[in-house]
Amino acid sequence: MANSNGIAKNRRFEDEDSGFGMRHLQMLLIFCGLTVGFAMRVNLSVAVVAMTNATTVNPDFPEYPLSEKTKSWVLSSFFWGYVMTQVPAGALARRFGGKVTLLTGVSICSLMNLLTPLCARLGGWSLLCGLRFIEGLCQGVFYPSCHTIIAHWLPPRERGSMTTYAYTGSQFGTILMLVTSGLLASSAGGWPSIFYASGGCGIIWVFVYYILGASTPKDSKNITAEEVQLIEMELAKERTVNAELPSYRQATPWLSFLTSGPFLALTAVHCVSAWGYWTLLTQIPSYMNNVLGKDIKSNALLSALPYVANFLLSFPFVWLAKCMEKRESISLAFSRKFFNTIGQYIPMCLLVALGYVTKEQDTLAVILLTFTVGINTACHLGFQVNHIDLSPNFAGTLMGISNALASIMSLSAPLLVGVIVTDKHDAEQWRIVFFVAAGFYLVGNGLFVLFGRADVQPWNDPPAKRDHKSIPQMESQKSDHCDK
Numbered sequence: 001m002a003n004s005n006g007i008a009k010n011r012r013f014e015d016e017d018s019g020f021g022m023r024h025l026q027m028l029l030i031f032c033g034l035t036v037g038f039a040m041r042v043n044l045s046v047a048v049v050a051m052t053n054a055t056t057v058n059p060d061f062p063e064y065p066l067s068e069k070t071k072s073w074v075l076s077s078f079f080w081g082y083v084m085t086q087v088p089a090g091a092l093a094r095r096f097g098g099k100v101t102l103l104t105g106v107s108i109c110s111l112m113n114l115l116t117p118l119c120a121r122l123g124g125w126s127l128l129c130g131l132r133f134i135e136g137l138c139q140g141v142f143y144p145s146c147h148t149i150i151a152h153w154l155p156p157r158e159r160g161s162m163t164t165y166a167y168t169g170s171q172f173g174t175i176l177m178l179v180t181s182g183l184l185a186s187s188a189g190g191w192p193s194i195f196y197a198s199g200g201c202g203i204i205w206v207f208v209y210y211i212l213g214a215s216t217p218k219d220s221k222n223i224t225a226e227e228v229q230l231i232e233m234e235l236a237k238e239r240t241v242n243a244e245l246p247s248y249r250q251a252t253p254w255l256s257f258l259t260s261g262p263f264l265a266l267t268a269v270h271c272v273s274a275w276g277y278w279t280l281l282t283q284i285p286s287y288m289n290n291v292l293g294k295d296i297k298s299n300a301l302l303s304a305l306p307y308v309a310n311f312l313l314s315f316p317f318v319w320l321a322k323c324m325e326k327r328e329s330i331s332l333a334f335s336r337k338f339f340n341t342i343g344q345y346i347p348m349c350l351l352v353a354l355g356y357v358t359k360e361q362d363t364l365a366v367i368l369l370t371f372t373v374g375i376n377t378a379c380h381l382g383f384q385v386n387h388i389d390l391s392p393n394f395a396g397t398l399m400g401i402s403n404a405l406a407s408i409m410s411l412s413a414p415l416l417v418g419v420i421v422t423d424k425h426d427a428e429q430w431r432i433v434f435f436v437a438a439g440f441y442l443v444g445n446g447l448f449v450l451f452g453r454a455d456v457q458p459w460n461d462p463p464a465k466r467d468h469k470s471i472p473q474m475e476s477q478k479s480d481h482c483d484k
Contacts, residue, residue: 022214022223023153023231027166029209030146033106034169036205037142039177039198040113044132045075046181050191051120061190062121070125077129079411081136086404089141090148090397091252097215098149098396101141103206109138110202117192143403148396151388152216155234157325159388160335161318164380171311171377178304235392238456252397256459262390265451267402269340269383272444274406276347276437277376279413281306283433284369290424292362302366309374317342317378332389333454340382340448347372348441355431383448390453391460413437 048071054063066074093101112135119127146166154162177198184193214220217228257263285303288294317339324330324338350372357365387398416436421429 021227022217022220023158023227024162025212026149026153026214027162029205029213030149030166031169031172032205033102033209034142034146034167035173035176036198036202037106037109037139038170038173040109040135040202041078041139042174042177043113043181043194043198044078044116046177047185047191047194048075050181050185050194054191057185058187058190061192064120064125066125074125074129074132076411078132078136078139079407081133081138082140083136083404083407083411085137085140086144086400086407087397088400089144090394090400092141093145093148093396094394097219098145098147098152099209099213099215099219102145102149103209103213105138105141105145106202106209107206109135110199110206112138113195113199113202116195116199144396144400147387147399149215150385151392151395153231154388155231156238156332156389157234159385160321160339160381163385163388164314164318164321164377167380167384168311168314168377171307171314174307175304175311178307179301238392250393251462252394253459253462256457256462257394257398257401260390260457260459261451262453262457263398263402265447266383266386266390266398267405269344269444269448269452270402270406271409272440273344273376273379273383275409275413275440276344276351277373278410279417279433279437280369280373282414283417286424287430287433288362288365288369291427291430292357292359292365294362294366305366305370306373309370310377313374314377314380317381321381331454333452336382336386336389336454337449337452338382339378339380340452341445343376343378343380343382344441344445346375348438350375351434351438351441355427355434383452386452386454389455390457392456393460 050057050061051064052066052071054061089101112131116128116131119131123130150159150163150166177194180197181194184197185191187193189196212222214223217223217231285295321335321339324335350368354365354368354372357368387402388395391398417433420432420436423429
């Protein structure tokens with residue numbers, strides 16, 4: 001009788017679907033964490049203008065002139081560190097919990113931001129390169145940690161929409177930094193205040209998340225028993241009948257990852273998405289300035305416009321996803337492929353159109369660019385969450401692998417542009433750049449549509465590691481066996 005009452009309560013809780021539970025709070029905390037994380041990621045890109053030209057922006061602060069080559073080394077040093085920790089981060093998040101790895105990453109990164117003005121004064125650009133490299137190492141744990149947390153907290157039916165809300169923090173943090181950097185640089189605090197503000201916000205988030213955050217529902221002190229049971233019941237539906245959630249002692253099936261068609265298709269679409277996204281955001285300012293004669297770098301509003309569109313368009317896409325969820329005839333796999341197709345094939349067409357825009361149509365070019373980047377947010381409901389669909393137990397590790405390769409693609413995109421565009425004023429050479437990005441979108445999403453899946457793969461529950469040592473069971477495992 002007690003069991004039936006519990007099920008009835010859970011059904012009421014699920015049907016209401018309007019209350020603010022602890023799982024919603026965890027996603028809000030991840031949103032805020034990614035906001036401060038991306039603010040710290042892009043702050044040097046916007047602060048470097050004031051740092052290299054302080055006499056015109058704010059003469060009360062030191063100036064560090066540097067060549068374009070040196071500037072590129074400083075800005076890229078972050079991403080070399082970022083790539084290195086992607087794969088280890090997934091394993092660490094499984095071993096110690098996503099909360100621990102995420103807290104560690106944000107804490108160190110925030111401290112490095114607070115020390116940036118001092119390091120620039122003491123060691124110049126060489127020390128700044130080392131500092132940014134460390135920041136990249138720390139931020140490399142962000143997405144694998146977040147994916148690991150989301151896999152434990154969100155029921156499958158909420159995964160797409162809630163993950164989209166959480167991950168829009170990256171766009172929101174970028175928008176905030178682009179809009180406020182000019183005001184901070186010209187204020188009494190000067191360009192150092194850009195780093196103090198973002199680093200300080202990071203420290204505040206660390207304290208809040210330490211108190212309220214949790215790796216799993218069972219680790220949360222404030223969650224209700226009803227919500228824990230709801231989450232566990234929903235997660236149990238996507239496991240095989242005899243499967244149990246393994247502990248961190250379970251062997252990681254690396255070979256299965258690398259031979260899995262659905263995961264390889266997911267990795268391919270992740271890589272091409274990174275190529276297209278970063279080609280646009282790193283090279284379009286140069287294209288707009290040299291071909292169309294429109295300097296969007298000097299205009300904070302125009303610089304932030306693509307990110308604003310990316311952030312705002314996530315809401316109608318989530319609404320559409322929820323409408324589709326109510327129709328039981330629409331499978332999760334179809335939903336993932338549908339939104340990913342919107343997020344890549346529409347930008348593909350817009351990229352082709354962008355290649356034929358003339359100098360007199362500069363306003364049209366800005367509109368096309370804005371929607372190309374903005375509509376890409378539909379991918380949050382597509383491939384971005386598919387790692388968790390394939391393997392809730394190894395979601396962080398899968399994200400680490402695909403994101404590491406995608407980051408390499410991000411770094412490679414500007415290099416290819418440099419090979420293709422020998423004359424930065426030649427519109428036909430830039431057209432080739434857009435066609436290459438569009439071609440990547442075509443192939444990547446095509447592979448995802450053909451070979452992508454949204455069901456839990458058999459290698460999600462591999463055999464446990466053999467260990468001759470006695471390993472004490474975790475409390476959750478003990479309670480599970482007691483229930484049985």
